[in-house]
Amino acid sequence: MTHTAVHSHAxxxxxxxxxxxxxxTPDQRTSLDxxxxxxxxxxxxxxxxxxxxxxxxxxxxxxxxxxxxxxxxVIGISVDGAWCHAAFKEAxxxxxxxxxxxxxxxxxxxxxxxxxxxxxxxxxxxFVIDGDGIIxxxxxxxxxxxxxxxxxxxxxxxxxxADPVVPARAQ
Amino acid sequence: xxxxxxxPPVGQPDHVQGAEDAAITLVEYGDYECPHxxxxxxxxxxxxxxxxxxxxxVFRNFPLGDAHPHAQHAAEAAExxxxxxxxxxxxxxxxxxxxxxxxxxxxxxxxSLVALxxxxxxxxxxxxxxxxxxxxxxxxxxxxxxxxxxxxNGTPTFFINGIRHDGPWDExxxxxxxxxxxxx
Numbered sequence: 001m002t003h004t005a006v007h008s009h010a011x012x013x014x015x016x017x018x019x020x021x022x023x024x025t026p027d028q029r030t031s032l033d034x035x036x037x038x039x040x041x042x043x044x045x046x047x048x049x050x051x052x053x054x055x056x057x058x059x060x061x062x063x064x065x066x067x068x069x070x071x072x073x074v075i076g077i078s079v080d081g082a083w084c085h086a087a088f089k090e091a092x093x094x095x096x097x098x099x100x101x102x103x104x105x106x107x108x109x110x111x112x113x114x115x116x117x118x119x120x121x122x123x124x125x126x127f128v129i130d131g132d133g134i135i136x137x138x139x140x141x142x143x144x145x146x147x148x149x150x151x152x153x154x155x156x157x158x159x160x161x162a163d164p165v166v167p168a169r170a171q
Numbered sequence: 172x173x174x175x176x177x178x179p180p181v182g183q184p185d186h187v188q189g190a191e192d193a194a195i196t197l198v199e200y201g202d203y204e205c206p207h208x209x210x211x212x213x214x215x216x217x218x219x220x221x222x223x224x225x226x227x228x229v230f231r232n233f234p235l236g237d238a239h240p241h242a243q244h245a246a247e248a249a250e251x252x253x254x255x256x257x258x259x260x261x262x263x264x265x266x267x268x269x270x271x272x273x274x275x276x277x278x279x280x281x282x283s284l285v286a287l288x289x290x291x292x293x294x295x296x297x298x299x300x301x302x303x304x305x306x307x308x309x310x311x312x313x314x315x316x317x318x319x320x321x322x323x324n325g326t327p328t329f330f331i332n333g334i335r336h337d338g339p340w341d342e343x344x345x346x347x348x349x350x351x352x353x354x355x
Contacts, residue, residue, distance in 0.1 A: 055325030058238045074244065114192045145337070148324035 009113035010125055010140050017042075017110040017129045022099040023082040030075075030097060033133065039072035039159055040129045041152055043116050046121040046143055048080045048088035048098075056124075056146045061094045063149055064132040069163045070156040072128075075099060079106050079121055114140060177321050177333040180246045181229050184310075186253060186261050188219065189227035198229040198330040200318040203246060203268045204239035204279055205326045207255075212269035214342050221346055225353060230265060232314040233326050241279035243311065248284040248298055250307035256293040264291035 011017070017032060017040075019034035032040065045056060053079040060067075060074045067074050076098040080088070085098040101108045107124060109115040114123040126147060128137040137155035156162070181196055199215065201208040219228055232250070234242035245268055251304065253261035267287040271278050272289055281302055288298040318328065322335055329336040329345075331352045338348055 021283060058235045059319075061237050062235050062315075066316070066319075093240075095237070146324035148322045149319050152321045153320065154297075 010123070010138050011112050011127070011135055012138055013136055015135045017127065017133050018108070019133075020108045020111070022077070022101060022108060024097045024099055025086060026082040029108070031051050031097060032129075035073055035129075036133060037131045039070055039131060039136075039156060041067065041074040041156075042112075042125075042127040042129065043074060043076050044101075044109055044112070044122040044125040044127075045076060046116075046119070046124060047078055048084050056148075057094055057096065058092060059149055061092075061096050061145075064096060066153070067156070069165070070159065071125055071131075071161065071163075072156055073097075074152075077101050077108065077122070079109070079131050116143070119143075126152060128152060128159070130159055176328040178223075179317060180333060181227075184229065184313075185229050186258060186265075186303065187227060187229050188262060190224060191227065193227035194225045195222065195349045196227045196229065196330075196332055197349060198231060200231050200233035200314075200323045200326060200328045202232075202234050202239055202242045202323075202326040203249070204242040204272065204341055205235070206273070208327045209269055209272045209328045211340060212266075214345065217226065217342050218345050218349065221342075222349060227297065231318060232311045233318045233328070234315065235326065241284075243308070244281060244302055245279045245284055246311040246314075247302055247305065247307040248288055251298045251301035252288050252291050252293040252311050254301075254307070255297050256291065260292040264288060264293070267291055284323075304335075 019032045021029050021031040043060060057076050064074065074096050076096060079101050081102045082100045085100055087099060106115040109122040112127065114125040116123055124141040124143050124147060126139045127135050131138045136159060139147060139151050173260065177198060181198060183349040215228065219226055232246040234246045238242040249261060249264045264287060267290060268279065271287065277283060285295050285299045289295040329340060330350055336348055337342055
């Protein structure tokens, strides 16, 4: 994969991250500013259930312990509804929050410059936001290409403040 | 940003089939319980047969344990077999796991893995013990993190001579990509 930005409108490093409040479950809402003081990884993805997205969220789910070394939380966002996210999380055993940018559709994605009006979905876009709410890194992947996590980890490392590498879980 | 290259390069801790001086090195990051990897398994065998001495094949672990509950232990079991019975036994275990992956929901539970390890030539008690105490968990995690840092984004992910292969991996496509790499 070449990590070339393909989307010129995505908010870039140095920009304050627009705050938002979205449903995390059908009866619970989450705001970005609840995470102040810790880095946040916002991962916009086009849709639950499509194979690439599934792999991408499965990978981030698996890397939660690694992200935690940087005191960072990873959050997935798509335009799917909260009940769709609930079913997706249960089926794929995901433990990371998935937010619904559902009503008005794609409003948060538009604020971040990563809505795809022709498709009615979001770009496959990553934002690393520092503890002060400033975007420190952003990346838009071609929509069919799972961007992996190497760029996220490099951005978190650049923020500093990592705990030492923990030994792998013993079972 | 990383250019999508393999880090670390193929080296001593890796499980390798084929000669060190082969023109082409194919590295797979795979998950033993992933059905896509299960589909890739016989394709790799065919590709190895076709390219013969020109190809070196390396397998690294990339278990997505939340998605595939037995993947982590399957990888640890294969590493345990390698440690107790050598690399040939590792590959026997690797083959057995993929051949039996779809046998049912318990196909790769601990009891089944230990039975496969015995068939691969390792001491069953030693492997069971290693699984219980997670002795090869760190080894598997090392592979996993090397994959993450190299840009692995799902399984299977292939690297051809150190460069990630994003194209299709059916037999013909893979052979074409490998041959193109050899000519570079």
